[in-house]
Amino acid sequence: MVIKTNARERLIKSAIELMMAKGYHAVSVNEICSHAHVVKGSFYHYFPAKWDILREVIKARDKFYQELFYRALAADISPLAKIRRIFELACQDQQSVMEATGKVTGCTIGNLTLELSYADEPARQIFRQLLGNYAAIISQTLKQSMDMGEIPRRPVAPIAQAIFAYLQGVILLAKAENKPQLLEQLADGAISIAHGLKEDPS
Amino acid sequence: MVIKTNARERLIKSAIELMMAKGYHAVSVNEICSHAHVVKGSFYHYFPAKWDILREVIKARDKFYQELFYRALAADISPLAKIRRIFELACQDQQSVMEATGKVTGCTIGNLTLELSYADEPARQIFRQLLGNYAAIISQTLKQSMDMGEIPRRPVAPIAQAIFAYLQGVILLAKAENKPQLLEQLADGAISIAHGLKEDPS
DNA sequence: TAACTAGTTGACCGGTTGGTCTAAAGTTAC
DNA sequence: GTAACTTTAGACCAACCGGTCAACTAGTTA
Numbered sequence: 057m058v059i060k061t062n063a064r065e066r067l068i069k070s071a072i073e074l075m076m077a078k079g080y081h082a083v084s085v086n087e088i089c090s091h092a093h094v095v096k097g098s099f100y101h102y103f104p105a106k107w108d109i110l111r112e113v114i115k116a117r118d119k120f121y122q123e124l125f126y127r128a129l130a131a132d133i134s135p136l137a138k139i140r141r142i143f144e145l146a147c148q149d150q151q152s153v154m155e156a157t158g159k160v161t162g163c164t165i166g167n168l169t170l171e172l173s174y175a176d177e178p179a180r181q182i183f184r185q186l187l188g189n190y191a192a193i194i195s196q197t198l199k200q201s202m203d204m205g206e207i208p209r210r211p212v213a214p215i216a217q218a219i220f221a222y223l224q225g226v227i228l229l230a231k232a233e234n235k236p237q238l239l240e241q242l243a244d245g246a247i248s249i250a251h252g253l254k255e256d257p258s
Numbered sequence: 259m260v261i262k263t264n265a266r267e268r269l270i271k272s273a274i275e276l277m278m279a280k281g282y283h284a285v286s287v288n289e290i291c292s293h294a295h296v297v298k299g300s301f302y303h304y305f306p307a308k309w310d311i312l313r314e315v316i317k318a319r320d321k322f323y324q325e326l327f328y329r330a331l332a333a334d335i336s337p338l339a340k341i342r343r344i345f346e347l348a349c350q351d352q353q354s355v356m357e358a359t360g361k362v363t364g365c366t367i368g369n370l371t372l373e374l375s376y377a378d379e380p381a382r383q384i385f386r387q388l389l390g391n392y393a394a395i396i397s398q399t400l401k402q403s404m405d406m407g408e409i410p411r412r413p414v415a416p417i418a419q420a421i422f423a424y425l426q427g428v429i430l431l432a433k434a435e436n437k438p439q440l441l442e443q444l445a446d447g448a449i450s451i452a453h454g455l456k457e458d459p460s
Numbered sequence: 461t462a463a464c465t466a467g468t469t470g471a472c473c474g475g476t477t478g479g480t481c482t483a484a485a486g487t488t489a490c
Numbered sequence: 491g492t493a494a495c496t497t498t499a500g501a502c503c504a505a506c507c508g509g510t511c512a513a514c515t516a517g518t519t520a
Contacts, residue, residue, distance in 0.1 A: 085477080287509080
């Protein structure tokens, strides 16, 4: 009964931790290895190149955020309250990271998107897809909200994009200010976007 | 009448171009130098360290964005229309960058904020301040809007933060999708935030 | 013309980067 | 026991990193 997890898993875990905090370029293969107590030869036994472990990091973080979204959406509350719940859960997430490291890391997917989208076209395509998925999840919830008459009926896709963009922006601000609470304090903005403009009196 | 601009200016211009596109870590001093047709010795004659030219890049980009904001706000239109105008000008900006390079670079300040805020505390402070300034500019406009009865009166600071966060988020999306037009298409969201929730019927 | 200064040049530094390779050590199956 | 295969190990590589430095050029002032 050996507890020792295998080297591959340890490497991935190590890369996730480091890249969440510092991004891709700022983390070296050596750093990932020594943090995982694995020597470099083993790293290149499991991963053809540094890029390949980035894929694992993206996959893991995407899974985490998807679960966060579904946790928010599973709650037995109104659709709009579910959207607010996303911000609350994101807030808790950032808060727990901050307790552990003293710093707000922000959204790993968002961070890597900005870092890699310009130079690395394949990476950009991946991020484009992932971000689109999140927006799609929000779209569904907006549709529910319209069905219930909570918000006026209109095309759902751009509103979902707007809400997701807003989420990313607030996370950016929370990182710059090192203040996770911003996510809760500014959650209202997402609801405003969902409601849309006050219809002019007719 | 020699046209040759001095090396210092060329270095800064080169650093701006490169770091706008690729960020800080991904651009090397050598790259900045060769792109500016200046040898490394000269670089370190003008700048004690790489970090010091980053300061110039930040300064220049901040100036650019401040001018963009004031250009939007100087227009002879309603305060809310001014806020929408920020998105339109940002759209034009990204569009022109895209025509030149084929890629949306996003907001240099936002990019560098995410890249450097975690590891480099002094940098984070600088970005915190700059981002706060932009929000303050929006605050003023919101106050005008309230004075005119365009939107309901309530504390202005969080709304300004929300609108600015939204701007950053939309730019992130525009970069991921390589679609500057998103900035115009989603500009409505900012107006929704400014209006706030539809007051519940009392 | 001599002295001084601002700017230029490129060789050079120690350290690190992503990545390779060969040899040994475990592990498994027959 | 041994053959076959997976995993570990770390020395090694060229390339590049940010940064230094002494020698040099050119323009200005005394």
